Amino acid sequence: MVHRGLCAFYADHFVLPLPAGHRFPMAKYAWLRERIADRLPGVCIQEAPAATDGQLLLAHDAAYVSAIIDGSIDARIMKDIGFPWSAPMVERSRRSVGATVAALETAMTQGAAVNLAGGTHHAHAAAGSGFCVFNDIAVAARSLQQKEAAQGRRMDVLVIDLDVHQGDGTATITAGDSSIFTLSLQGRDNYPFTRARSDLDVELPSGCTDELYLQALQEALVQVDRRFSAHAVVYVAGVDVHENDRLGRLGVTADGIARRDIMVFDWCLRRGLPVAMCMAGGYGKDLSAMVDIQVNSVSRLAQFQRQWLSLEQPAAGR
Numbered sequence: 001m002v003h004r005g006l007c008a009f010y011a012d013h014f015v016l017p018l019p020a021g022h023r024f025p026m027a028k029y030a031w032l033r034e035r036i037a038d039r040l041p042g043v044c045i046q047e048a049p050a051a052t053d054g055q056l057l058l059a060h061d062a063a064y065v066s067a068i069i070d071g072s073i074d075a076r077i078m079k080d081i082g083f084p085w086s087a088p089m090v091e092r093s094r095r096s097v098g099a100t101v102a103a104l105e106t107a108m109t110q111g112a113a114v115n116l117a118g119g120t121h122h123a124h125a126a127a128g129s130g131f132c133v134f135n136d137i138a139v140a141a142r143s144l145q146q147k148e149a150a151q152g153r154r155m156d157v158l159v160i161d162l163d164v165h166q167g168d169g170t171a172t173i174t175a176g177d178s179s180i181f182t183l184s185l186q187g188r189d190n191y192p193f194t195r196a197r198s199d200l201d202v203e204l205p206s207g208c209t210d211e212l213y214l215q216a217l218q219e220a221l222v223q224v225d226r227r228f229s230a231h232a233v234v235y236v237a238g239v240d241v242h243e244n245d246r247l248g249r250l251g252v253t254a255d256g257i258a259r260r261d262i263m264v265f266d267w268c269l270r271r272g273l274p275v276a277m278c279m280a281g282g283y284g285k286d287l288s289a290m291v292d293i294q295v296n297s298v299s300r301l302a303q304f305q306r307q308w309l310s311l312e313q314p315a316a317g318r
């Protein structure tokens with residue numbers, strides 16, 4: 001196999017028009033891409049493809065998809081999403097989903113790939129919320145499953161959602177679907193205040209330290225081992241667990257995030273599992289510092305990929 005370097009899919013040039021002072025951290029996506037280009041020259045940065053209607057329908061209701069596309073979407077749903085509707089918003093949302101679809105497909109043969117945005121885990125089948133229009137995680141998992149099923153292969157996908165907020169949309173979309181397992185570690189006192197039920201939820205107290213956080217993750221991975229056997233992993237690597245995050249409420253340090261990534265990647269490597277990573281949340285008081293933490297996560301994913309490619313028989317290397 002030719003090692004082409006880690007593929008990173010981006011969509012930050014599809015700009016979502018926002019009113020001045022909007023709290024969505026739009027600038028961070030371009031910064032992340034630029035810093036990766038500067039500091040991680042082995043990473044292959046590619047424009048994200050747009051998710052097709054057919055792909056979106058694998059996780060979303062037809063009426064919701066068409067109302068988002070044509071702009072007839074209920075004003076209350078747009079208020080929950082938190083963006084004003086516009087045609088560029090629709091395009092960016094499609095690209096953000098397409099990036100995770102592409103990352104997961106790429107990971108199957110290259111061991112790893114990353115969406116430099118995504119992790120839009122608050123989008124439910126018939127309603128987005130919390131800056132999430134479509135659910136890239138559920139769409140990507142189902143899209144891969146559909147592709148593999150056409151070859152007569154079963155494809156069970158594990159979602160490791162370590163964004164500080166619960167992956168409620170992913171949980172509701174995949175409820176009752178035994179082929180997708182959702183693990184979500186979240187701040188107990190954080191949005192969404194109405195919880196969905198993931199396959200495994202872990203609630204963390206406000207102020208949660210590195211030690212407590214890493215112990216909770218370790219225990220959760222032991223439980224996953226007992227309950228699910230995956231063929232591929234989607235890692236939702238939100239850095240809003242960081243102690244300086246404006247929304248996160250936890251006390252995890254940059255070192256804690258590094259150890260978290262390594263714990264996830266080591267666990268996946270021992271099982272030969274390919275990993276698609278999406279960046280998800282990060283709303284640092286110092287956005288530039290937050291982006292640096294995310295660059296480091298991408299660097300660790302590239303290291304994981306090199307190790308995965310050197311495995312004798314990676315699970316997905318077929």
Ligand SMILES: [Zn+2]
Binds near residue numbers: 164165281
């Ligand atoms: Zn979050």
